[in-house]
Amino acid sequence: MILKNPYLILRRVSQISIMTLYILANIYGLTILQGNLSSSLIFGTIPLSDPLAVLQMIFAGALISTNIIVGASIITMFYFFIGGRVFCSWICPINLITDLSSFIRRKLRFDTIQKKQPASRNIRYWVLALSLILSTILGVSAFEFISPISMVHRGLVFGLGFGWAAILIIFLFDLFVLKNGWCGHICPLGGFYSLVGKYSFLKVTHNHIKCTECMKCKEVCHENQVLSMIGKESIPVLSGECTNCARCIEVCEDEALNFSIINRFAKK
Amino acid sequence: MNNDRREFLLKSARTVGLVCLSGLIWSAYVDELTASKLILRPPGALKEKDFLSTCIKCGLCVEACPFDTLKLAKPGDNKPLGTPFFNPRDIPCYMCIDIPCVPVCPTNALDEKLVSTNGKLDINSAQMGVAIVDSQSCIAFWGIQCDACYRACPILGQAITIEYEKNERTGKHSFMKPVVHTDVCTGCGLCERACVTQKASIFVLPREVALGKAGDYYVKGWDEKDQRRVKNAKEIKTTTKISKDKAIDSLNDMGDLLDD
Numbered sequence: 001m002i003l004k005n006p007y008l009i010l011r012r013v014s015q016i017s018i019m020t021l022y023i024l025a026n027i028y029g030l031t032i033l034q035g036n037l038s039s040s041l042i043f044g045t046i047p048l049s050d051p052l053a054v055l056q057m058i059f060a061g062a063l064i065s066t067n068i069i070v071g072a073s074i075i076t077m078f079y080f081f082i083g084g085r086v087f088c089s090w091i092c093p094i095n096l097i098t099d100l101s102s103f104i105r106r107k108l109r110f111d112t113i114q115k116k117q118p119a120s121r122n123i124r125y126w127v128l129a130l131s132l133i134l135s136t137i138l139g140v141s142a143f144e145f146i147s148p149i150s151m152v153h154r155g156l157v158f159g160l161g162f163g164w165a166a167i168l169i170i171f172l173f174d175l176f177v178l179k180n181g182w183c184g185h186i187c188p189l190g191g192f193y194s195l196v197g198k199y200s201f202l203k204v205t206h207n208h209i210k211c212t213e214c215m216k217c218k219e220v221c222h223e224n225q226v227l228s229m230i231g232k233e234s235i236p237v238l239s240g241e242c243t244n245c246a247r248c249i250e251v252c253e254d255e256a257l258n259f260s261i262i263n264r265f266a267k268k
Numbered sequence: 269m270n271n272d273r274r275e276f277l278l279k280s281a282r283t284v285g286l287v288c289l290s291g292l293i294w295s296a297y298v299d300e301l302t303a304s305k306l307i308l309r310p311p312g313a314l315k316e317k318d319f320l321s322t323c324i325k326c327g328l329c330v331e332a333c334p335f336d337t338l339k340l341a342k343p344g345d346n347k348p349l350g351t352p353f354f355n356p357r358d359i360p361c362y363m364c365i366d367i368p369c370v371p372v373c374p375t376n377a378l379d380e381k382l383v384s385t386n387g388k389l390d391i392n393s394a395q396m397g398v399a400i401v402d403s404q405s406c407i408a409f410w411g412i413q414c415d416a417c418y419r420a421c422p423i424l425g426q427a428i429t430i431e432y433e434k435n436e437r438t439g440k441h442s443f444m445k446p447v448v449h450t451d452v453c454t455g456c457g458l459c460e461r462a463c464v465t466q467k468a469s470i471f472v473l474p475r476e477v478a479l480g481k482a483g484d485y486y487v488k489g490w491d492e493k494d495q496r497r498v499k500n501a502k503e504i505k506t507t508t509k510i511s512k513d514k515a516i517d518s519l520n521d522m523g524d525l526l527d528d
Contacts, residue, residue: 025331026331034328035326035327035328035331035374036325036327038326039328039374039375040328041374049324049326053324053325054324057324057375060321061321062318062322062375063318063322063376065374065376067374067375068324068374120283123286126283126286126287127287127290130287130290130291130294133291134291134294134295137295138295138302139317139321140298140302140320140321140348141324142294142295144324144325144349145297145298145349146294146297146298150325150350151350154325154327154340155342155343157327158327158330158339158340158342159339159342160342161342161344161345162344163342163343165343166343
């Protein structure tokens with residue numbers, strides 16, 4: 001292979017070009033992709049909306065327009081098929097920050113010092129539930145008020161203000177406090193997409209015959225609990241928490257990991 | 269076994285505690301932000317409470333605005349994050365006839381119905397806010413000739429009119445005082461932008477902040493239409509401690525007087 005990490009480069013291209021399209025839309029009125037990750041328009045016609053934001057709006061008791069239901073359905077269906085957390089690794093701007101954090105962490109060998117993670121990865125589902133409960137009580141989409149995802153993304157398109165502080169907090173938190181802290185433990189949007197993409201068709205598959213148990217995949221994976229089958233069984237990564245970022249595929253020198261399309265309709 | 273159970277209980281308790289704590293901080297923060305009332309919203313915006321629950325913070329209205337009037341609240345603006353607003357002294361609303369910011373809204377947080385008359389978009393029916401004159405600092409009230417706000421008003425002669433008054437002191441010059449008609453004013457802020465004083469003496473406030481309400485009790489007796497309003501008036505009965513006593517007792521009660 002010519003490129004050592006083609007998926008990583010593709011992911012960065014995807015993240016940055018989507019961002020650029022949004023920014024161009026705001027500055028020059030380019031109509032390919034307008035709005036931001038909360039809600040956008042493709043070519044000024046096809047609506048796209050953040051399904052978690054819409055869910056919070058429903059809980060907050062807002063009247064939901066047809067446009068936004070269509071937009072949220074398109075996005076949900078898309079991620080339902082290709083894996084919910086594809087959003088996290090291929091689109092979300094926070095991923096750039098947290099990837100930088102974990103890159104530095106690996107280089108500085110912080111992980112070898114702090115082996116056991118003190119926090120549960122299920123916190124995100126608690127935060128998700130909390131965001132819906134608070135939306136109901138407060139009558140506003142509660143997570144959207146504090147979400148660093150929309151804050152940063154909106155900030156890059158429309159002006160950042162104090163938003164750089166959110167970037168810094170997440171960066172430092174991931175670097176010093178908790179490995180993969182934000183994306184892997186707290187973010188309720190990641191939790192939501194984990195649930196959406198649980199039964200997706202595109203999955204990373206492991207071939208344990210080829211595997212030499214070097215554990216490079218586990219080292220690089222942001223959600224390494226999903227790789228529990230490494231070296232044991234030849235099964236796909238079934239957990240919805242896998243982000244389909246394909247880092248494991250790239251670092252595996254034995255080609256024991258690859259993408260595959262799962263036939264969900266096959267009779268068992 | 270026993271240790272496992274203890275650990276499980278401890279962990280659960282810790283999670284529940286953490287969730288409660290973060291929930292409290294979170295809701296306090298949201299409460300604090302949503303309490304700020306002095307925000308001017310784009311035309312057609314729903315009532316603030318409904319607006320906050322409906323707006324998805326996508327910024328499509330901001331992109332549609334050809335004058336860069338609308339901004340999305342950034343962290344540090346002390347406004348609900350990501351919601352659109354404008355600051356008329358910087359850039360007012362230029363009241364486009366086709367109101368590009370409204371139809372583009374995906375959630376109807378900006379409602380076309382609120383800026384339409386007879387099914388047609390009509391920016392003059394927008395109620396973004398209302399202009400208020402500070403008569404103490406307005407130089408026209410001092411007798412210095414200025415009609416900047418009057419001239420800047422896009423609904424010239426209706427939203428702001430000039431009231432002439434003779435100067436009793438000199439007997440010569442007249443005052444030309446601007447008067448805002450709150451039923452016509454859209455709150456676009458062109459007057460605030462045009463005001464010549466150091467800090468604008470005419471400025472736009474949200475309508476619910478700036479306007480009072482007489483209620484249905486007070487009716488213009490000389491206006492037949494207005495008289496119909498009295499039917500809506502509901503009886504308000506106030507009972508105080510004193511009104512429970514007989515009138516004569518109340519007159520004979522010297523308690524309060526003797527105390528002093």
